[in-house]
Amino acid sequence: MEDRERCETSEPALRVTLMPRDTNRYGTIFGGVVLSHIDLAGAIQARASCGPFNFVTVALKNVVFHKPVFVGDIVSFYTKTLRIGRTSVTTRVTVEATRADTREKVRVTEADVVYVAVDKDWTPISVAPKK
Numbered sequence: 626m627e628d629r630e631r632c633e634t635s636e637p638a639l640r641v642t643l644m645p646r647d648t649n650r651y652g653t654i655f656g657g658v659v660l661s662h663i664d665l666a667g668a669i670q671a672r673a674s675c676g677p678f679n680f681v682t683v684a685l686k687n688v689v690f691h692k693p694v695f696v697g698d699i700v701s702f703y704t705k706t707l708r709i710g711r712t713s714v715t716t717r718v719t720v721e722a723t724r725a726d727t728r729e730k731v732r733v734t735e736a737d738v739v740y741v742a743v744d745k746d747w748t749p750i751s752v753a754p755k756k
Contacts, residue, residue: 637701638673638718639666645696654694659720659734660685666702667716667738674706675714675752678742683713688736697725700733712749713741 639662647658664682671680694700701721708715720734742752 638669638704639702641700663718663736666704667718670704670716671714671740680740683741684739686737690734692731692733694722694733698722709754715739
């Protein structure tokens with residue numbers, strides 16, 4: 626996997642090991658668990674791009690589950706800012722699992738997440754790229 630396809634930096638925004646409590650009846654990790662971590666990683670990137678706003682998730686787009694995640698895999702969430710709008714930030718999150726047994730790295734999931742910055746009254750507010 627080429628780094629330019631994966632992220633803006635070589636360091637993940639988030640890295641976790643998923644446990645048996647996160648599995649479905651087939652012994653693989655629930656897609657919803659992966660999606661919750663995608664949401665967190667994307668929000669970290671949105672803040673890194675625009676500053677310490679309160680971002681809320683408005684859409685998960687183009688979610689693709691390529692391969693399953695297994696218990697004990699180290700799962701890394703790489704991020705890239707795709708677009709900064711007037712009140713929103715769109716982040717691409719690419720998920721890579723390092724297999725616990727073989728140490729093989731595989732792309733397992735990817736998604737684009739749209740966040741909107743809001744004030745204390747949940748009203749959208751303007752954002753701008755960090756300089």
